[in-house]
Amino acid sequence: MKKNGILNRELSYLIASMGHGDILSIVDSGFPISEDVFCVDLSLIAGKPKIVEIIIPLLEExxxxxxxxAEEIKMISPKYHQKLLSIFPKNVQIEYIPHEKFKDRVRESKGVVRTGEQTSYSSVILVGGVTYHGEKEEGL
Structure with a gap:
């Protein structure tokens, strides 16, 4: 039995399969998800879990x-927007795109996590990075 970290089997698998540049989308409860994209549905009830509640442990792994x-978040959900920005490390690039383009990008996801979130334009796309940089010669 796994002792810590993300316990959900499908989500843990999805995280482990992510590579550099891969896309993982965390979406609200009403977001349209293509049937050909792997979906981990964590929605429980209206509003739970929230997207932020999913992202925080994701960032640990x-x-x-x-x-x-989606750029519309700035005008439609400004308080939520500020909360979202506060949870990401400072070295992570934030990019805003129109919601229609956002929906197209979600279709390119390696996986989608559906939440119970019901805040307008709250969905986010995470782009995988790497944990190493530059040359490493140990063990040669």
Whole structure:
């Protein structure tokens, strides 16, 4: 039995399968998800779990280099937008794109995590990073 970290089998598998540049989307409860994209449905009830509640433990296990957010969030859900920004490390690039383009990018995901979130334009796309940089010669 796994003792710590993310316990959900499908989500743990999805995180372990992520590579550099792979896309993992964390979406709200009403977001359209293509049937040909692997989906981990964590939605329980309206509003639970929230996207932020999923992202925080994800960041403990997944290296990301970029976050994509629908640009509409700035006007429609500004408080939520600020909360989202506060949870990402400072070295992670934040990119805003129109919601229609955002939906297209989600279709390119290695996987999608559906939450119970019900905040407008709250979905995010995480782009996998790497945990190493530059040359490493140990063990040669």
């Amino acid at each position: 997944l290296e990301i280099e970029k976050v994509l957010i």
